[in-house]
Amino acid sequence: MAVIEVHELHKRYGETVALDGVSFDVRAGEVFGLLGPNGAGKTTTVEILEGLRTPDSGTVRVLGLDPVRSGPALRERVGVQLQQAQLQEKIRVGEALELYAGFYRNPRPVDELLDEWGLAAKRNTPFKKLSGGQQQRLFLALALLGRPELVFFDEITTGLDPAARRQTWDLVRRIRDSGVTVVLVSHLMDEVEELCDRVAILDRGRIVALDTPTALIAGSGNEQRMRFRPVGAISAGLIEDVPGVTAVTRSGSQVIVTGAGDFATGVTGALARAQVLVADLRLEQRTLDDAFVALTGRSFEDTDETTHDEKELEAAR
């Protein structure tokens, strides 16, 4: 069953095209990722799904409802964690939860949420005295307050240290395990790879791919790289002749072997037969980064220049 149905969304801000024919479905109970560089149209898409923006054309159904026409009814059933939203500086954690609980028909008990998100000790702490991780947990708790069937998480780990990111990821899995459908917006490859059942990759207002992370990675080409440092000398011909190897280069004391298929087994076999010992052997795993390069011809980092497009977008809004 589709929780979200999006068909042919178009949206422009002045001259800038933000969305150029975006279509996808989100299934009940999955973690669905929207991945893309800044300015790709992720936040615009989500804001349309939340009913905060109106598309120029295209149809949207969220939980069977039109987000624009049925806004309040929909927001009763959907939890949202927004990018760049804060609370009043001096509002206390408990006060914020109790206040927001009053907005929903059947809210979760505040004490239960405080315990669940490790905020019980912070009940009387003002918002501005919370750490980044604690603020993030408070926003997650607020998003879950109304017993939502669907939640939107927009750049959920921005500004968190690695440990806090790991923790947040665990929390997202917990939410998914409780049967809630999750839409996760992110520009972080590893986050999407780690959490999502399916991922749509957005680039310049279009969806360039939609699949499971594993399938996207596998589809990104089959070349892999292997690096090692030989102890002692090796003859050049030893590895080049291994089936599947396409290139061998040296970088200082390191040897980098590029190849396809099961070339890695062949290379280690050849090294063993020649009785060459190697150190620091690494097989580089392909990631969604590689998938993005394969799909768009650009690396994810290169697209950082689009940050100023995002600012122009903001200005155009």
Next chain:
Amino acid sequence: MSVLESPVTRRRSPRALAAMTRTETRLFFREPLVPALVLLLPVLLVVGFGMIPGFGDPSSDLSGQSGTEYIASIGVAIVLAVLGLSILPTTLGTYRERGVLRRLRATPVTPGTLLGAQLLLVGGATIVATLLLVLVGSLGFGVAVPRNLAGFALAVVLGAAALLSVGLLVAAVAPTAKGSSAIGMTIFFPSMFLAGVYVPRETFSPILQHVSDVTPLGAALAAVRDTWQGSWPHPIHLATMVGWALVAALVAARTFRWE
């Protein structure tokens, strides 16, 4: 579905407004300087000037009003100006900039509820501060209770409506929180001068008096002084306050952005 749902949402809105007003009131008192400025400063003015011998006698320089009653009227004007031109626009500007309003948009309740709560809070603060001023002044500092009480209440309510609308307008047109408080302050000081807070309007040239009549704070202070002495507010002052309240609120409602 939306037709089915809307009565539920409507029934919940007053409850949400009440809860939000309670929260905003608590937050107001957590900022120690703000309540002191609004509630205590005007009272201290009355207490301080009330202790000057002879200041309570009617003065020909103040159209027959006593110095202490003039100071008490100024106290009301200060309350209106501080709340309307400083606190309201700064608070709303900050809430928009920090995304507090944006976060509310994602709930079944509209961010307009928070605006409503702020207006109830500053409106309530105006009334409390005015009552405090009248009470303390009349209990021993030579200030009579306003002789036209109904007219006085009307002047304070319309004055608050005018100044708070202007405050909303400032918050609506200012792009940032800093901009909000800067514009508010830019209006604040000329308003105080033109209203006759720094020097009585009796010292103004006729032209300056006419200008004073059509500013929101000038009309409010004139109406407060008139009613304190027992007459009704002058029609031009009533019209000025109602006009500013309506026009500023309307433009603010049309231009206000949640984010």
